[in-house]
Amino acid sequence: MTVVDNAVYVDGTRVASPTSLDQTFAELRRCPDGRSFGWIGLLRPDRDEIDVVAKEFQFHELAIEDTVNAHQRPKLEWYGDTMFVVLRPARYVDPVEIIELGEIHLFLGPEFVVTVRHAAEPDLSEVRLRMEADPELLAHGPFAVLYAVLDKVVDDYGPVLSGLQDDIDQIETQVFDGDPSVSKRIYQLSREVIAFQRAVQPLQDLIAALHQRVGSEGATPDLELSRALRDVADHAVRALERTEGFRQLLSDILVVNSTLVAQRQNEEMARLAQAGYDQNEQLKRISSWAAILFAPTVVAGIYGMNFTLMPELAWPLGYPFALALMFGLALVLYLLFKRRGWL
Numbered sequence: 001m002t003v004v005d006n007a008v009y010v011d012g013t014r015v016a017s018p019t020s021l022d023q024t025f026a027e028l029r030r031c032p033d034g035r036s037f038g039w040i041g042l043l044r045p046d047r048d049e050i051d052v053v054a055k056e057f058q059f060h061e062l063a064i065e066d067t068v069n070a071h072q073r074p075k076l077e078w079y080g081d082t083m084f085v086v087l088r089p090a091r092y093v094d095p096v097e098i099i100e101l102g103e104i105h106l107f108l109g110p111e112f113v114v115t116v117r118h119a120a121e122p123d124l125s126e127v128r129l130r131m132e133a134d135p136e137l138l139a140h141g142p143f144a145v146l147y148a149v150l151d152k153v154v155d156d157y158g159p160v161l162s163g164l165q166d167d168i169d170q171i172e173t174q175v176f177d178g179d180p181s182v183s184k185r186i187y188q189l190s191r192e193v194i195a196f197q198r199a200v201q202p203l204q205d206l207i208a209a210l211h212q213r214v215g216s217e218g219a220t221p222d223l224e225l226s227r228a229l230r231d232v233a234d235h236a237v238r239a240l241e242r243t244e245g246f247r248q249l250l251s252d253i254l255v256v257n258s259t260l261v262a263q264r265q266n267e268e269m270a271r272l273a274q275a276g277y278d279q280n281e282q283l284k285r286i287s288s289w290a291a292i293l294f295a296p297t298v299v300a301g302i303y304g305m306n307f308t309l310m311p312e313l314a315w316p317l318g319y320p321f322a323l324a325l326m327f328g329l330a331l332v333l334y335l336l337f338k339r340r341g342w343l
Helices: 021-030 047-057 061-069 125-132 142-155 157-177 182-200 203-216 222-303 318-339
Strands: 003-010 013-016 036-043 075-079 082-087 090-093 098-101 104-109 112-117
Touching: 003 021, 003 125, 013 021, 021 036, 021 047, 036 047, 047 061, 047 104, 047 112, 061 075, 061 082, 061 104, 075 203, 082 142, 090 157, 098 182, 104 142, 112 142, 125 142, 142 157, 142 203, 142 222, 157 182, 157 222, 182 222, 203 222, 222 318
Parallel strands: 036 112
Antiparallel strands: 003 013, 003 036, 075 082, 082 104, 090 098, 104 112
């Protein structure tokens, strides 16, 4: 059996630590009704192991299936006198920015509590030691155990929220520094926040239903437990509000990042357009001067062929005329390009 711990309590004091479930069942039958209960802690049990406990305490088949299959959302359900509760503890793995969600199932009856963990965290031995150190609170019975486990789960949300806050602060810095990889980080962290929100949000209704059940008992000793549940409810509300704030903040950061990326792209396009314009202006100038120099070159090239029979070779003014022609063509082209703004 995957029994982590197994004990019988009378008036909040541990009176037996059976070595097997059969001994636990036998001890509970011998203990006085209304003053005793057994607390059995299981870690990753299979169907056969669950059936042993379910047969003794008469668990409902639907609750057994939920426990075996796991992957349930937080909830509280009643099957006759047995309460079935699902909680989702969380742990933040900062190096990879992942929220690991565990799963704890609790079966509560008048004389028993069975806790089923599907992950190594959180360690409920700390919860058991805390409760055993406070017999007055543990004397309230199975509801006190549920309160303690619930309080542990909600308290562990604190480090998760702190880790998310630190990473969101880093993301804000990345966004304004223009880090191109920040979009992927925002998206991945948003998914983790959404999954965490799904684990926290149902706790409000769960605690409200539990608080109503404890208050309806009408017994004076349950007033302390009722106050303790209100404190857990306050912590759960604050965790939910911060989670919703993180989700909205990440959404806003993603919008801001998209705006900044678009702005940087526009600035880059404007820079490229300006560079293209400047390059085009330079090309115009080069082409203009090339055309201006081409005209005299053509004239000089023609008269440099040294053929015997060429016009104006024997003309005394031929040479000055050729120079004037070259200068005139260059001047006309210069004035034309200048007028068009190419020079």
